Amino acid sequence: MKTSLAFLVFSVTAFFSPLRAQASSKVKDGGPLPMFKLKNLLWLNLDLMNDLENYIKALDAKMKIIKEALFDMSSYHIKYEHAKESIIDSPVGSFSLIHHMQSDWTHWLVFLQEETGQDEMDSLLSKIRYLPTEQDVSSACQGISRITNAYDLSPEKISRGSFLGVQSKSLLSPRDFLQLADYSMANKDFEKSEQWLQVAISLLENPSYQKRILPLFRLNVVDLYLKLSEVYVKKQMWPRALEIVETALKFQTRNAALLQMQEHLSYQILLNPPSNATHNLRNGKHPLRRNGSLHCFYQHRGGFPSLFSTTLKAEILLVDPLTVFYHETPK
Structure with missing residues (x-):
């Protein structure tokens, strides 16, 4: 999410800097997001992170209760490890065992089935309608495309965060480059789509970069190779494909x-x-x-x-x- 927002901020900010006077007309025509909406997205990202952190805390609290209960139950069995018959022979011990099995475990099953962190999850879901739409992402891709065409920037330079001689702190991910490749391909710019895919593949094949990719968002490099071959098919470059x-x-x-x-x-x-x-x-x-x-x-x-x-x-x-x-x- 942070990477996607960085991508939007970088692309739209860079696109609007030389065209700030025309911003209002661009918005009316369905152009890139205005700056105040981008700032709201940054605040929204923080809110979502807080909800997720609170959700983790709720899970941790439940896990702590379970671990403490397991420790107590284990201590009970360790105590009578070599004298289990004394529990059965004793009326008090038998009553305690029966009551524990009937009552405690019934409550445990109810506790385990409770939806932990439901309030935090509801808070997360309530903010979905404020997330960027596919049209917003397409507009951001259009902004990047205009930048690369106007200033003759290669995707390699964009991947290094180099923009008009200024080094940006916001770097795009392979998923961002894949999105740009899909956008270029949809607009029949097969040359640029090829370049975006090559950059994405080079990042995925870089061992040092793999360590920074979350498993949830990890791409399969084989899928990118297949998409790249489809680009060459569009260009009728059969041997290269x-x-x-x-x-x-x-x-x-x-x-x-x-x-x-x-x-x-x-x-x-x-x-x-x-x-x-x-x-x-x-x-x-x-x-x-x-x-x-x-x-x-x-x-x-x-x-x-x-x-x-x-x-x-x-x-x-x-x-x-x-x-x-x-x-x-x-x-």
């Missing part, structure tokens, strides 16, 4: 989405080969030849749950439906 997919398959060899994309790209390269006669597949040079309606290529099947585990000679006989003839298949 395939390289990205095969890099991701090193992390998850049986990822169904990656395997499906790999198969799709392999056939796409076959039917619509690049201008050069040779391209890189699986880190090796594999020729792709065209002779009229005849297409021949070498296909790897090692990444698929298939009987084929070697490089195969494949020849397309029919495009629709796709019919492939494999030469010299292993016996």
Whole structure:
């Protein structure tokens, strides 16, 4: 939450600084959030943090009661560890045991089923309507996009917090860069979407950065690789998209989405080969030849749950439906 707010403050503040005189008209047109709303968001963030802290305190108080009760019950059993029959033989001991089992544990079950921290949770839920909307996030993305275009800033510089020679204390997270990539892709700016995704991937693959990512908000780098391959597909860069997919398959060899994309790209390269006669597949040079309606290529099947585990000679006989003839298949 703090990172998202920092992202909004940084983007909108930077966007409005040179255009402060036009702020009112931008707001009317559904532009970025005005400064007073951003300040309210910062105060809201503090309120939410306090509610969350109070919720933790309520859980801790309940946990403390449980631990103290467990200690008392354990002490009781330790006391009579070697004389359990004395409890059964004694009328007083028998009564105490029966009453404890019937009454105490009934109350314990009621206590454990109580919704701890409900007041704090209600307070959190009551503030949801004040959180930024998807339109607000889109406006913030638009502000960042305008900044990078107007001042020719690269996503790499933004990731380092460098803005017009000034080092910002607010750094964006991989999730922020993913949001910017999605925004750019939705606006068909595939070049910028590619750059945002590359920055996000580089951060996720940086071991020193991994330590600062909360498990709740951790992204899967494989998902970003897949999204990056989709960007290259939009740019019709089939070999590059395939390289990205095969890099991701090193992390998850049986990822169904990656395997499906790999198969799709392999056939796409076959039917619509690049201008050069040779391209890189699986880190090796594999020729792709065209002779009229005849297409021949070498296909790897090692990444698929298939009987084929070697490089195969494949020849397309029919495009629709796709019919492939494999030469010299292993016996």
